Amino acid sequence: MFSLLLxxxxxxxxxxxxxxxxxxxxxxxxxxxxxxxxxxxALSFSGAMVVGVAVWRSARLENGELNLALGNLTTQGDGLxxxxxxxxxxxxxxxxxxxxxxxxxxxPWLRFFVGLGLATSVVLFGISLNSPLPAWADGVISVVWILxxxxxxxxxxxxxxxxxxxxxxxxxxxxxxxxINEQQFSALLAIGLAGAMLGFLRSxxxxxxxxxxxxxxxxxxxxxxxLGLKMRTTVTEIPQLFAPVVVLGVAVLDTTVVVxxxxxxxxxxxxxxxxxxxxxxxxxGLSVRRSxxxxxxxxxxxxxxxxxxxxxxxxxxxxILAATVVSGxxxxxxxxxxxxxxxxxxxxxxxxxxxxxx
Numbered sequence: 621m622f623s624l625l626l627x628x629x630x631x632x633x634x635x636x637x638x639x640x641x642x643x644x645x646x647x648x649x650x651x652x653x654x655x656x657x658x659x660x661x662a663l664s665f666s667g668a669m670v671v672g673v674a675v676w677r678s679a680r681l682e683n684g685e686l687n688l689a690l691g692n693l694t695t696q697g698d699g700l701x702x703x704x705x706x707x708x709x710x711x712x713x714x715x716x717x718x719x720x721x722x723x724x725x726x727x728p729w730l731r732f733f734v735g736l737g738l739a740t741s742v743v744l745f746g747i748s749l750n751s752p753l754p755a756w757a758d759g760v761i762s763v764v765w766i767l768x769x770x771x772x773x774x775x776x777x778x779x780x781x782x783x784x785x786x787x788x789x790x791x792x793x794x795x796x797x798x799x800i801n802e803q804q805f806s807a808l809l810a811i812g813l814a815g816a817m818l819g820f821l822r823s824x825x826x827x828x829x830x831x832x833x834x835x836x837x838x839x840x841x842x843x844x845x846x847l848g849l850k851m852r853t854t855v856t857e858i859p860q861l862f863a864p865v866v867v868l869g870v871a872v873l874d875t876t877v878v879v880x881x882x883x884x885x886x887x888x889x890x891x892x893x894x895x896x897x898x899x900x901x902x903x904x905g906l907s908v909r910r911s912x913x914x915x916x917x918x919x920x921x922x923x924x925x926x927x928x929x930x931x932x933x934x935x936x937x938x939x940i941l942a943a944t945v946v947s948g949x950x951x952x953x954x955x956x957x958x959x960x961x962x963x964x965x966x967x968x969x970x971x972x973x974x975x976x977x978x
Contacts (some may be wrong), residue, residue, distance in 0.1 A: 623666035623819025658836020718834030773841030778827035788817035793923030859937030
């Protein structure tokens with residue numbers, strides 16, 4: 621609800637101040653499109669979570685009446701409010717960094733070191749992978765995971781509706797996993813994020829009337845990484861550790877395809893280009909809407925697999941994981957070699973769809 625109300629207001633503000641993503645370079649759109657959608661998403665989600673946690677922790681049903689006792693927020697003794705503040709603080713700092721990059725531009729190295737500092741602070745706070753590995757290894761993997769997912773969604777924001785849609789589907793999968801495993805706080809965050817994404821998606825699906833920008837893609841990338849680290853399951857076998865990767869499989873595959881493709885062509889992975897999954901589907905003849913829909917259907921399938929994987933015994937879990945990895949590997953090989961190869965001569969024929977930021 622917050623997102624549905626805030627996005628149009630932010631869009632009009634961006635138009636009045638001419639805060640646009642302008643065409644040019646390797647961007648695909650032909651006319652200026654307002655920015656600041658990510659700001660609306662971040663603020664609406666943060667506001668909803670503050671209200672949601674306040675009501676959840678303060679509400680008491682007594683004699684058939686619902687009473688609120690705000691003192692309960694800080695007397696539970698489990699650090700939930702402190703974690704909410706830290707999580708939202710870091711997420712908003714990622715969003716702020718993205719906003720500055722949208723409006724003024726930032727050095728990639730500065731973005732990397734700021735992101736590294738924020739990711740490290742989350743791990744030091746205690747949000748980390750919980751595996752059989754030593755604690756320091758879990759910490760390193762967690763930092764890499766946070767940095768990797770924030771940048772994966774930054775890359776995924778290359779066509780109308782894909783990044784927000786993928787995040788909405790992934791949030792739904794995380795919600796079901798959290799509910800099954802009685803993780804109420806994680807479930808609240810996941811369903812709140814899904815709502816914020818769907819509210820934004822109404823204005824961002826093709827043809828988009830507003831873009832999220834780096835302010836949005838870094839925000840939702842961090843939130844996806846955070847929910848992945850928070851995921852806990854009743855089955856504590858090795859395959860369950862990879863369930864968050866499966867949930868976010870489309871973002872992971874897109875990043876893999878882009879990096880492999882650019883390395884094969886001798887191009888820096890950090891340069892922009894029209895070699896993402898969405899662009900390859902367009903070159904296969906799919907429309908923008910069908911390209912995005914196909915990838916979102918894949919996200920739903922991976923989400924269902926991840927929910928099953930989270931509760932599967934070890935033997936079944938290894939088979940699910942192996943099938944997912946093999947499928948992803950085959951897709952990477954096909955999409956970077958024989959089908960929809962990125963060629964300089966074909967890039968000029970791509971249907972205009974969205975800015976390309978990575």
